[in-house]
Amino acid sequence: MIKIDHLQVHYGQHLALDITQPIAIRPGERVGIIGSNGAGKTTLLNALLSLIPSRGSFRLGASIEDIAVHLQQNNYAQTMAIRHVIETVTGKKIGQDQRLDELIDYFSFQDSLKKKFHHLSGGQKQRLTLILVLFQDAPLVFFDEVTSGLDFESRQGLVELMDSWYSQSDTTLCYITHYYEELETLVDKILMLEDGRVVCFGDKTDLFQQYCGRSVYTLSRTPEHEALVSGFAQLKAPPHLIALQSPDQASDERISQTLNQANVNYKRSISDVEIMSFNAKAGRWS
């Protein structure tokens, strides 16, 4: 569905994106595109959509008309009620098209139809674009920071709705986000960018095993916890966390036994994208 051989984007003298390794995303795959601010995630999206000049070679398996895109900022005409915007974009009358009505109900958007765009809340604005994007029923969909600016509850709700909507579909998804926890259920591959370059690309589970091992235990970083787990192998982690690496079942048992005996709050994961990304980045630059 997407094949990149090499791709470069310059902003003036600055090389904002420099993909040198081939990347292939097959139909039906769901890819989470991650990286810190300025990593090149949105630049990659803009280059693929030809919204910015780029150099290199890439191919999309769908024409631009068959691609649905949820941008970071989605604005609409402010001179009319939102229902007219929806009817224009979808080409359907609200109340006369079952699929459109289902989507409006699905996202609980009924009460917002009479409002103008600038009177919608942040969450309502995101849901509006989601309705329009999902209605397109496109074979390839890009989501760029769909949940940014939303509170935790709204984010969770949106991701659950999207996950459930796409659970029975063979749509190819490219999901750009800062929030790693959203990727745990929504995607099966990860493309990680940093400073415009690819840190890693592959199956989410494979990448986790490659950079983290069998499982990861995370607990808050305190002097007591540091002393408690000093004998275990540790992974790179955000400053407030300690991440323990468990390469096999025996290690798993030793770690959990130690933590349970000390009555410490901890989390065990076999797919922690955040810890994986820290260690992929450390491995890439070390």
Added chain:
Amino acid sequence: MIRTRRHLFWYELRNVLGNWYTLVFGMAFPVLMAIVISQTALQDVPEAFKSTAITGVVLGFAQLIPMAGIFLGHSAIYAKELEDKVPLRMQLFGFSQRSILWAKLQAQLVFQTLALLFHFGLLYPILGYDRPSPAGLIIYLLVLYSLATIYFVLAHGIANFFRRFGPAYGLSMLIYFTFMLLGGMMGVTSAMLPKPVRALADLLPPTHLSKPAITDLWIGSAYNYSMLGQAMLFFGALSLLVLFGSFIYRRNRAY
């Protein structure tokens, strides 16, 4: 997804009519100005010439409909849309740039039709201007719709060049007031202007549309079309130049 141009047309018409600025300055203001000027500035005009003078005022202010409604209105709305990336959003939903542009022009021309009906319909019982000859009416409307299209092209070019509301609106306002001043709509007739400025004013269609002679065109008397035709051609070519210049300027820049 099945969508028709009809949907886009209605969307753009709502967009135009939903903008209070267009309604106030493109619809209400010309009527108001025509009434005020007719009731005040034409007090001393002898009765025999009064009807012709009123007709000149009504016709002169009718040209504010494309100037304020379409030129200023489209420049402001479209620049704001570009700043907010609304056209990009619509393109990503599969609407081509050409179809959006066409729908916007159609909507603006429909707005002009409504505004002209309002203008002439309301002012006839109030001021009693001269009735046009059939040929005069057709030619006058042809000029006004051609001018509206030219204003649209110029406004589109300015908005596309800046892609920001502030500078696009500022420049459009400057052009608007320059046209009003040079066109004799701000109390200074073109005959009172210095010679080089008058030469410039003669290159612009508003000057000719606000001259008293425009009433000859309206009622079907002898009218010299050469100056108006020349101004239309010059202004049309200049506007196209601005539009294509903006496309070239924006070609290799990020959206």
